[in-house]
Amino acid sequence: GETLRSGLGATDLEKQLQRLLVENERLKQELKSCRSSEFQKPDAAAESCSRCPHTQEVEALRREATRWEGQARQRVQRLAELEQELQEKNCRVEALQQQLDGSRRQLEESSRRRTDGEHHLHLRLQECEEELARRAATPPRVKFVTQTVEVESADSQKALVEMQVKNGALQEQLSVQRQLLRELETQLHDSQRTCTQLRTQLHLCGLLSKAVDNGKSRLDPRLSKIHVYEGEMQRAQGQLEAEMQNLEEEKNRVIEEAFIRAESEMKAVHENLAGVRMNLLSLQPALRTLTSDYNCLKKQVQDFPSMLEKAICEAKQEICQVISDVSSTNQELLRKYKREMNLRKKCHNELVRLKGNIRVFCRVRPVSQEEQDSTDARTMLSFDSDDDAILYLSNRGKIMTFELDKVFPPPASQEEVFQEVQALVTSCIDGFNVCIFAYGQTGSGKTYTMEGVAEDPGINQRALRLLFSEVTEKAPDWDYRIIVSMVEIYNETLRDLLRENPTDKLDIKMNPDGSGQLYVPGLTEIVVRSPEDINRVFELGHVNRATACTNLNEHSSRSHALLIITVSGFNSTTGTRTQGKLNLVDLAGSERIGKSGAEGSRLREAQCINKSLSALGDVISALRGRHAHVPFRNSRLTYLLQDSLSGDSKTLMMVQVSPLPGNMSESVCSLKFAQRVRSVELSASSSSKRPENSSTSSSPTHDSVELDSPPVTPGPLPISRASSAGSTLSSASRTPSSSRRRSQSQLAAGAHTHTHTHTHTHTHTLRVTWLDSSNQRPEHMMVLVLS
Numbered sequence: 001g002e003t004l005r006s007g008l009g010a011t012d013l014e015k016q017l018q019r020l021l022v023e024n025e026r027l028k029q030e031l032k033s034c035r036s037s038e039f040q041k042p043d044a045a046a047e048s049c050s051r052c053p054h055t056q057e058v059e060a061l062r063r064e065a066t067r068w069e070g071q072a073r074q075r076v077q078r079l080a081e082l083e084q085e086l087q088e089k090n091c092r093v094e095a096l097q098q099q100l101d102g103s104r105r106q107l108e109e110s111s112r113r114r115t116d117g118e119h120h121l122h123l124r125l126q127e128c129e130e131e132l133a134r135r136a137a138t139p140p141r142v143k144f145v146t147q148t149v150e151v152e153s154a155d156s157q158k159a160l161v162e163m164q165v166k167n168g169a170l171q172e173q174l175s176v177q178r179q180l181l182r183e184l185e186t187q188l189h190d191s192q193r194t195c196t197q198l199r200t201q202l203h204l205c206g207l208l209s210k211a212v213d214n215g216k217s218r219l220d221p222r223l224s225k226i227h228v229y230e231g232e233m234q235r236a237q238g239q240l241e242a243e244m245q246n247l248e249e250e251k252n253r254v255i256e257e258a259f260i261r262a263e264s265e266m267k268a269v270h271e272n273l274a275g276v277r278m279n280l281l282s283l284q285p286a287l288r289t290l291t292s293d294y295n296c297l298k299k300q301v302q303d304f305p306s307m308l309e310k311a312i313c314e315a316k317q318e319i320c321q322v323i324s325d326v327s328s329t330n331q332e333l334l335r336k337y338k339r340e341m342n343l344r345k346k347c348h349n350e351l352v353r354l355k356g357n358i359r360v361f362c363r364v365r366p367v368s369q370e371e372q373d374s375t376d377a378r379t380m381l382s383f384d385s386d387d388d389a390i391l392y393l394s395n396r397g398k399i400m401t402f403e404l405d406k407v408f409p410p411p412a413s414q415e416e417v418f419q420e421v422q423a424l425v426t427s428c429i430d431g432f433n434v435c436i437f438a439y440g441q442t443g444s445g446k447t448y449t450m451e452g453v454a455e456d457p458g459i460n461q462r463a464l465r466l467l468f469s470e471v472t473e474k475a476p477d478w479d480y481r482i483i484v485s486m487v488e489i490y491n492e493t494l495r496d497l498l499r500e501n502p503t504d505k506l507d508i509k510m511n512p513d514g515s516g517q518l519y520v521p522g523l524t525e526i527v528v529r530s531p532e533d534i535n536r537v538f539e540l541g542h543v544n545r546a547t548a549c550t551n552l553n554e555h556s557s558r559s560h561a562l563l564i565i566t567v568s569g570f571n572s573t574t575g576t577r578t579q580g581k582l583n584l585v586d587l588a589g590s591e592r593i594g595k596s597g598a599e600g601s602r603l604r605e606a607q608c609i610n611k612s613l614s615a616l617g618d619v620i621s622a623l624r625g626r627h628a629h630v631p632f633r634n635s636r637l638t639y640l641l642q643d644s645l646s647g648d649s650k651t652l653m654m655v656q657v658s659p660l661p662g663n664m665s666e667s668v669c670s671l672k673f674a675q676r677v678r679s680v681e682l683s684a685s686s687s688s689k690r691p692e693n694s695s696t697s698s699s700p701t702h703d704s705v706e707l708d709s710p711p712v713t714p715g716p717l718p719i720s721r722a723s724s725a726g727s728t729l730s731s732a733s734r735t736p737s738s739s740r741r742r743s744q745s746q747l748a749a750g751a752h753t754h755t756h757t758h759t760h761t762h763t764h765t766l767r768v769t770w771l772d773s774s775n776q777r778p779e780h781m782m783v784l785v786l787s
């Protein structure tokens with residue numbers, strides 16, 4: 001504005017000068033015209049002028065005017081110069097102003113950039129600090145070291161690189177800022193120098209103006225305006241200077257502040273940078289450890305497949321080795337198992353043979369509550385506390401002693417009884433034929449022992465359950481099949497108790513397959529697979545038995561009930577097959593006819609019972625005595641059980657007795673029967689061969705005796721009966737049963753050679769047998785058949 005005003009002032013001054021020049025020109029013209037009028041009469045005029053006082057004055061004025069004119073021209077020229085110089089200075093001031101504005105903008109720009117850079121750096125530093133704090137706070141994840149190391153080490157390296165890059169960028173920015181600062185300082189110095197020069201020039205201008213003013217004031221009062229103008233110019237100049245001074249101060253202040261701020265920020269940045277460096281330094285060992293861990297793990301991971309392959313290879317080889325070892329061990333075990341099985345069977349067979357294939361037990365039933373109340377409940381029986389095979393009976397003041405294989409007193413439980421029986425039961429799994437008979441007068445406890453009661457089952461149920469458990473135990477190697485049949489013999493008639501119509505009579509026939517075995521055509525055979533099946537079979541048999549008679553109790557007393565269990569086994573490993581039969585027989589009551597006073601049909605029933613029981617006694621005696629002839633055909637019962645009584649079969653006679661005095665004579669009879677069966681002298685016929693009409697045993701353990709057995713001979717039987725010479729041990733003998741058994745063995749060992757003669761209708765057979773040194777087995781045998 002001041003410049004403009006100065007510009008306008010200069011224009012007015014110029015105009016005034018122009019006017020002055022115009023006035024001067026007019027005066028010159030007037031002067032010329034005056035002169036020209038005198039020239040027309042030069043001499044005259046000169047004369048007149050020289051003579052005229054006005055002419056001299058005009059001349060003086062003219063000279064004066066010319067001088068003033070020259071001075072005015074000089075001043076105008078000087079003014080024009082000053083004007084030009086002023087314009088130049090104005091231009092210079094404007095240029096400086098622009099330069100100052102530019103510097104200011106540049107400063108602002110750099111300040112803004114620096115602020116942005118600082119802000120950015122600040123943010124980045126914050127991020128770095130947070131990152132470092134986060135990493136420091138994060139515990140080393142050792143568990144998942146593979147992944148953790150890989151990620152963290154990469155991040156740390158990346159962060160390190162980033163920090164180094166940022167550090168470089170900050171260093172660059174710092175150097176740029178420093179360079180900028182230096183440039184600004186240079187510009188400031190230049191500006192200050194320029195200002196000083198301008199000030200000097202202005203001062204000179206002021207002096208010049210004063211000189212012009214002095215000249216002008218003296219020249220013309222109208223030039224006072226020029227002074228005023230110059231005063232204004234000076235004032236404007238002063239204001240301009242003051243403003244420039246202010247601006248300069250402001251600039252210095254701003255630069256100072258920016259510099260201080262930049263310094264402090266740079267310091268802070270340096271401190272942060274130092275902190276980051278420290279952190280980086282502290283992180284470096286951890287990073288090195290992690291890197292080495294990572295490399296180690298990486299190597300392990302690289303090596304892992306080959307190691308795994310190697311381990312798998314080794315494991316495979318070991319497994320193959322183990323399999324082959326196990327296989328050979330299995331072969332060895334199988335061989336041993338077969339050998340042990342054979343040995344066990346031989347031992348068992350030997351044991352049974354030493355004990356006797358026919359064993360006789362006695363069970364004394366307890367006195368019931370009713371009997372205690374109503375009758376003479378004195379017990380006439382007593383037992384030997386040292387020998388469980390002895391029973392004493394007091395009869396008419398005499399003490400009778402009976403020796404059996406085992407005596408069960410009244411308190412003996414069903415379980416205890418079965419304990420003694422179960423070895424026989426399980427031997428049928430090994431292929432032996434077994435018969436267990438319950439013998440005794442009516443009411444002596446036969447059915448109780450064999451069938452038992454629901455809450456305390458007898459031998460039948462327990463035997464089947466034991467067979468099931470044994471068969472299940474052997475299941476992996478053996479495949480067993482258990483078949484059950486149930487028959488009844490009443491008045492020498494055979495009935496199938498599992499049939500729909502149990503009243504149908506059955507027959508016993510020779511098997512047409514030429515095996516010499518007997519069989520019952522049409523006999524129902526039920527395969528049982530579980531204890532539930534057994535219960536169903538018993539129930540059906542019981543129902544059929546009840547429907548076939550009017551009074552079950554009476555009927556059951558007068559008929560024989562047989563439960564026939566066939567166990568067939570196949571060993572898939574050894575290819576061995578076995579078949580054993582277990583016959584559980586509840587015999588009819590053995591009371592004497594005379595005592596019961598029976599007549600008619602009852603008499604016939606009693607005769608049939610006595611006949612069959614007597615036949616059974618004969619057969620057992622013959623078998624125990626190893627007689628040449630065994631009278632199986634004398635009754636339906638023995639004929640039916642022929643297979644199971646002969647050969648390697650085992651027989652148990654459970655003689656049931658009542659302890660009551662009223663039953664004493666029947667008890668004596670039963671015990672005498674037991675005694676007779678048991679006391680057959682073994683020695684007399686221990687080396688005897690099997691009965692002629694016996695079939696070949698199904699047992700897998702035939703010894704030489706059985707192998708030497710002749711084939712079954714049909715037709716009428718025995719001519720001679722094996723000697724059943726009186727026992728060398730009387731029933732009254734008091735020696736313990738074990739010692740007695742030894743004596744029997746010694747007696748048996750005494751016989752080295754035996755000769756039996758079997759006369760047939762058309763043939764005579766002579767057998768000669770030599771026993772081995774232990775007298776247990778025949779070493780040689782000669783059989784002569786004479787037709």
Ligand SMILES: Nc1ncnc2c1ncn2[C@@H]1O[C@H](COP(=O)(O)OP(=O)(O)OP(=O)(O)O)[C@@H](O)[C@H]1O
Pocket residue numbers: 364365366410440441442443444445446447448449553556557558588589656
């Ligand atoms: N050891 C025993 N313990 C308890 N009670 C028994 C025992 N023996 C037999 N009894 C009971 O004596 C009674 C007669 O027994 P059981 O019917 O078994 O005789 P049995 O000889 O079978 O007669 P039958 O020839 O008429 O069939 C039954 O009530 C039976 O429960």
